[in-house]
Amino acid sequence: MNTATAAMRLGLAAACLASAICAADEALLPGDALRDASGPTPSKPTLAVPGGFERGWEKQPPMIPHPIDKYNIDLRQNGCLKCHSPATFEVAKAPKVGDSHFLDRDGVKLDHLAPRRYFCTQCHAAQTGAIPLVDNVFEGG
Numbered sequence: 001m002n003t004a005t006a007a008m009r010l011g012l013a014a015a016c017l018a019s020a021i022c023a024a025d026e027a028l029l030p031g032d033a034l035r036d037a038s039g040p041t042p043s044k045p046t047l048a049v050p051g052g053f054e055r056g057w058e059k060q061p062p063m064i065p066h067p068i069d070k071y072n073i074d075l076r077q078n079g080c081l082k083c084h085s086p087a088t089f090e091v092a093k094a095p096k097v098g099d100s101h102f103l104d105r106d107g108v109k110l111d112h113l114a115p116r117r118y119f120c121t122q123c124h125a126a127q128t129g130a131i132p133l134v135d136n137v138f139e140g141g
């Protein structure tokens with residue numbers, strides 16, 4: 001085998017290796033709608049999901065069914081409470097924060113939101129309404 005042939009074989013081997021990796025990628029991402037515009041209706045993620053999401057189990061923090069990018073939570077303000085606090089929820093037609101959010105860690109009821117419940121997004125996450133990339137086989141309890 002001369003040097004040129006050896007170099008060519010090496011090149012081919014590298015190409016095969018690269019395509020093997022690409023093939024593995026394809027297998028991991030079956031959501032063709034994301035790449036193939038001619039396929040079935042592509043996934044259109046939306047952050048507004050009227051009616052909200054079912055809970056997987058009783059004590060699950062419910063997923064957030066609306067966009068939250070405009071609401072800040074910092075030392076001075078908590079945008080979520082503009083709609084979800086006991087004082088505002090009726091006007092905003094929003095569900096009130098859970099009663100558990102007023103209990104301190106010893107279960108004592110406070111007359112204000114418990115500090116450990118202040119950072120809402122520590123437990124509640126926004127969820128897009130999109131075609132899942134992979135099947136979710138989780139079964140709630």
Ligand code: HEC
Nearest residue numbers: 050051052062063064068071079080083093094095120124
């Ligand atoms: C402008 C008013 C408004 C603001 C601000 C707001 N929400 Fe909401 N939120 C709503 C309304 C209205 C619903 C009910 C929507 C529905 O069920 O379709 C809701 C639903 C929810 C739910 C679902 C409750 C359940 O029982 O399923 C969660 C969790 C939630 N919001 C968390 C948050 C968090 C966290 C923030 C701040 C980052 C926030 N919201 C800011 C109005 C608001």
Ligand code: HEC
Nearest residue numbers: 059060061080084095096097098100116117118119120123
């Ligand atoms: C430490 C975790 C945690 C934090 C922080 C937290 N929550 Fe929750 N939240 C939960 C859990 C768990 C539930 C469901 C069980 C319950 O009601 O306690 C819940 C329930 C809710 C519900 C539904 C209440 C109902 O009666 O169905 C709303 C609305 C909500 N939270 C909003 C908020 C908002 C707004 C904040 C921030 C001010 C917040 N939560 C902070 C864990 C949390």
